[in-house]
Amino acid sequence: MASYTPRVRKLYTLIFPLGDGRVLLGYKKRGFGRGKYNGFGGKVEPGETIAEGAIRELEEEAGIKAKDLPYHGILFLEATADPASPILEIHVFTSTSWTGEPMETEEMCPEWFSVPSNSADTSHPPIPFQTMWEETVEWLPILLGFYFPVSKGAEKIQMVHHASFKKGLNPQTGLQDIWHGMDENFIQWLGSDEADENGYPGRLENWTEEVKDRWIEERKKASFDA
Numbered sequence: 001m002a003s004y005t006p007r008v009r010k011l012y013t014l015i016f017p018l019g020d021g022r023v024l025l026g027y028k029k030r031g032f033g034r035g036k037y038n039g040f041g042g043k044v045e046p047g048e049t050i051a052e053g054a055i056r057e058l059e060e061e062a063g064i065k066a067k068d069l070p071y072h073g074i075l076f077l078e079a080t081a082d083p084a085s086p087i088l089e090i091h092v093f094t095s096t097s098w099t100g101e102p103m104e105t106e107e108m109c110p111e112w113f114s115v116p117s118n119s120a121d122t123s124h125p126p127i128p129f130q131t132m133w134e135e136t137v138e139w140l141p142i143l144l145g146f147y148f149p150v151s152k153g154a155e156k157i158q159m160v161h162h163a164s165f166k167k168g169l170n171p172q173t174g175l176q177d178i179w180h181g182m183d184e185n186f187i188q189w190l191g192s193d194e195a196d197e198n199g200y201p202g203r204l205e206n207w208t209e210e211v212k213d214r215w216i217e218e219r220k221k222a223s224f225d226a
C-alpha cells in the first residue's frame with residue numbers, strides 16, 4: 001500500500017473581532033504584510049493548539065483576549081513561482097466577546113470599520129479592501145455578509161480557499177515579491193453535517209491532512225485542465 005507523505009505546511013491564525021455592524025482590522029506596521037489591513041494573527045508556536053495560538057496572537061497584536069472563537073475556515077496559500085516553498089495554512093476565526101480594549105501595539109494598529117448590512121454602524125469608515133491582501137477580498141465580504149444578517153448558527157459557516165501567488169514587481173514596494181499577484185484561486189463553502197458528493201466532509205473539523213492535500217491537488221488539476 002502506498003504511504004502518504006504530508007506536504008510541508010506552515011500553520012498560521014487569523015482572527016476578525018466583530019461588533020454590532022462593525023469589524024476590527026489591524027494596520028500592519030512591520031514585517032510580512034506591512035502597510036496592509038488584515039485580521040490579527042501569526043504563526044502557531046510549537047506546543048500550542050491552533051486556538052491557543054489565535055488567542056495569544058490577538059492579545060499580542062491588539063491587546064484584547066478573546067472569550068469566544070467561532071471557527072470559519074482555512075486559507076491555503078502557495079507560491080506558484082516557488083513550488084518548493086511550504087503552503088501557508090491559515091486558520092480563520094471571528095470573535096464577538098473579549099476582555100480589554102483594542103490598543104495599538106508594536107506590530108498592529110487596530111481600527112473599526114463598518115460592515116455593509118442593515119445594522120451597520122456607519123460611524124466607521126468602510127472596509128479598506130484596496131489595502132488588503134487580494135485573496136482576502138474574495139472571501140471576507142461573504143464571511144461577513146453571512147455573519148451579520150444571520151446571527152443564529154453563524155459560527156457554522158466555514159470555507160476552504162486555495163490561492164496561489166506569482167512572482168512579480170510589487171507596485172507598493174517596488175521589490176520582487178512572490179506574493180505580488182494572485183494566480184489560481186478556488187474556494188468552497190462548507191456548512192453541512194454530511195460529506196459532499198466527492199466525499200469531502202461538510203465540517204472543517206473533520207478534514208484530515210490527507211483530505212486537505214487531496215482537495216488542493218484536485219482543485220489545481222481541475223483548474224489546469226479547464
Ligand SMILES: COc1nc(N)nc2c1ncn2[C@H]1C[C@H](O)[C@@H](COP(=O)(O)OP(=O)(O)OP(=O)(O)O)O1
Nearest residue numbers: 012013014031032033040041042043090133136179
Ligand atoms: C498572502 O495572503 C494572506 N492573506 C491574508 N488575509 N492573511 C495573510 C496572508 N499571508 C499571511 N497572512 C496572515 C497570517 C498571519 O495572521 C499574518 C502573518 O503573521 P506573521 O508573519 O506576522 O507572524 P508572527 O508570528 O506574528 O510573526 P513575528 O512575530 O515573527 O513578526 O498574516
